[in-house]
Amino acid sequence: HISTLQEKKVDVYPSRIHSEPRILKRQDPVVHSEWNTSSPVTKEQSDFYEQHGYLFLEGFLNQEELKHYQKEARDLQVTARQSESNHIIREPEGSEVRSVFAIHETRPVFQKLSQDSKLLSIVEYLLASKTYIHQSRINYKPGFTGKEFYWHSDFETWHVEDGMPRMRALSCSIALEDNFHFNGPLMVVPGxxxxxxACVGKTPDNHFKDSLRKQEYGVPDHDNLTRMVxxxxxxxPVGKAGSIVIFDCNIMHGSNSNITPMPRSNIFMVYNSIENKxxxxxxxxxxxxxYIANRET
Ligand code: 6CS
Ligand code: FE
Known part of the structure; x- marks a missing residue:
């Protein structure tokens, strides 16, 4: 049924088309598998993800793994400062490195992380299929200068701008630094x-050049945000470095600027079902x- 709709190019989640925001019911499962005793998460965790749209796992990486990834991330940041590569996105005001994309392709260490079997088993359980990396990046959120990510649903962008048909993807955010409530952590709206x-406004051409620094299209209206909150x-969901947050592709989320001295760098990896190319x-x-939306799976 889903594949016929896709072949007919039926858009089940139209957005940035009408002049008024609209609310559409989700047409896809959240947890795509049936839970059983051999599932890689507990029944409580599975139900929590279904209801709230995210899962927080403290201490997911061990200290040795963590040190390794932190070193690589710092190294990449130093390289990125000097680089002209289009994989690098800078802060909206200033030149500090905000994000580096496609890290699972350019750095073998991160490629290995993206294939971590413990992580993959949870991802494949939630999406009930094999997956591939749709997008990977490090967000640095440097101390003093790291700017916010305004409220958005990732799926809204991936659908409108990348052609992701259905809600069968999720993000993993791996904390490389301790996250506090005050250094601009991820905020999610459970449920x-x-x-x-469905957002208003037509997408400008080459939108990504601006949106990755400061997103202004594909953002929800104030009334719906107010109601949802x-x-x-x-x-x-904050915790020590090495913790991870797994969150649904359609959860409303954002983060504040970081005016503290403590950077908040995170690895982001987006897994999409191979059934949802x-x-x-x-x-x-x-x-x-x-390098922003992988089309070669
Ligand atoms: O563009 C993307 O793929 C992601 N980045 C932003 C700033 N918003 C949508 C999505 O999360
Ligand atoms: Fe996002």
């Missing part, structure tokens, strides 16, 4: 993943480059 907020509240962007515009 928001169950509805799709009234209903679900805001969670900030990208088609042409639903906006009808040119697809984003493959």
């Amino acid at each position: 928001s993943h169950k509805e799709f907020v 009234k209903e679900g509240g805001i969670d900030t 990208l088609v042409q962007p639903y906006s009808g515009q040119q697809a984003r480059p493959s």
Whole structure:
């Protein structure tokens, strides 16, 4: 049924088309597998993810792994400062490195991390299939200068700008530094993943050049955000370096600027089901480059 819809190019989640925001019901499962005793998460964790749209796992990496990734991330940051590569996104005001993309392709250490068997088993359970990396990046959120990521659903962007057909993807955010409530951690709106907020405004061409520094299209309206936060509240799953947050592709999330001296760098890896491969962007515009949205699976 889903594949016929895809072949017919039916857009089940139209966005950035109408002049008023709309709410659409989610058409896809959140946890795509049936839980059983051999599942890689507990029944409670599986139910928590289903209801809240995210899962926080403290101490996911051991100290040795963590040191290794921290070193590589610092090394990459130093290299990136001097580099002209288009994989590097800088802060909206200033030249500090904000994000480096496609780290699983350019750094073998991170490629290995993306294939971590403990992580993959959870990802494959939640998505009920084999997966591939749709996007990977490090967000540095440097002390003093790291700017916010405004509220958004990742899926909204991946659908409109990348042609991701359905909600069968998730993100893993791996903390490379201790996360506190005050250094701009990830904020999520629990339960928001169950509805799709169709946003207003037509996407400008080559939107990604600006949106990755400061997103202004594909962001939800204030009324819907207010309602969602009234209903679900805001969670900030923070913990020590080496902890991870796994979150659904459609959960409403964002993060504040970091004016503290403590950087908040995170590895982001997005897994998409191989059953959910990208088609042409639903906006009808040119697809984003493959270092942002992998099309060769
Ligand atoms: O563009 C992307 O793929 C991701 N980045 C931003 C700033 N918003 C949407 C999505 O999370
Ligand atoms: Fe996001």
